[in-house]
Amino acid sequence: MTTKTASIQVETADQVLHHWQGHRELTRRTIEAFPEDKLFTFSVGGMRTFGSW
Numbered sequence: 683m684t685t686k687t688a689s690i691q692v693e694t695a696d697q698v699l700h701h702w703q704g705h706r707e708l709t710r711r712t713i714e715a716f717p718e719d720k721l722f723t724f725s726v727g728g729m730r731t732f733g734s735w
Contacts, residue, residue: 712732716732721733722734
């Protein structure tokens with residue numbers, strides 16, 4: 683018989699901040715890359731638009 687042990691990964695506040703800033707940077711680059719009139723209406727292959735969430 684074998685026993686499995688679960689492990690929990692806990693992130694530090696600095697790791698969470700770094701992760702969140704990465705998302706924020708990607709959002710800013712996306713906004714800068716598309717013209718304002720296309721940003722919230724453009725869809726690729728039926729995927730939801732940038733502004734739909």
